[in-house]
Amino acid sequence: MPRVSELFFKTAIVFLIVGIAIGLHMAISQDHAAFPAHAHINLLGWVTSAIFGGYYALNPAKAARRIAMIHYGLYTLGLVVMLPAxxxxxxxxxTAIEPVVATGSMIVAAAVLTFGFVVFSSEPVPTASGLKSAPR
Structure with a gap:
């Protein structure tokens, strides 16, 4: 499995554990004020990270590109800034922390645009000599 896939899957599991813990805390305390944060942790942290990991596992040539690891770092940074805030x-x-939430959200948005670039970009076609030719 490509390294970026493994990182996305491991990060997804961490967010799943955090999301479950927050869900349990809300249920036990009967205070559901943080349910939107709980939903964001589960959807952006667990589900979306796992989907990114799956995409890269299915597309190892794209996973090997430097931009895949940039995508991972940017997305994870955005979540780590946004979700606790x-x-x-x-x-x-x-409410004073709202600008931090906005900053994290913008980083996540940049990471999603980066992923869009990865998905829509062509991968180089290997030649018989092992050198890469022009993109398909």
């Missing part, structure tokens, strides 16, 4: 904003009522 979103939780604090919603669960603790800390």
């Amino acid at each position: 979103l939780y604090l904003m919603l669960a603790k009522g800390n």
Whole structure:
């Protein structure tokens, strides 16, 4: 499995554990104020990261490109900035942290655009000599 796939899958599992923990905390405390953060952690952190990992596992040539690892780093950074801030904003009522949420969201958006570039870009076609030719 390509390294970027493995990283996305491992990161997805971490976010799944965090999302489940927050869900359990909300259920036990009967305080569901943070449910949007819980949903974002599960959808963006767990599901989307796993989908990215699956895409790269199915497209190893694209996974081998440097931009795939840039995508991973950018997306993970965006989530790490956005999700805790979103939780604090919603669960603790800390509206002053909203600019941090917005910054994280913009980083995530940039990462998604990066992934779009990866998906729509052509991969080089290997030649008999092992050198890469022009993209398909």
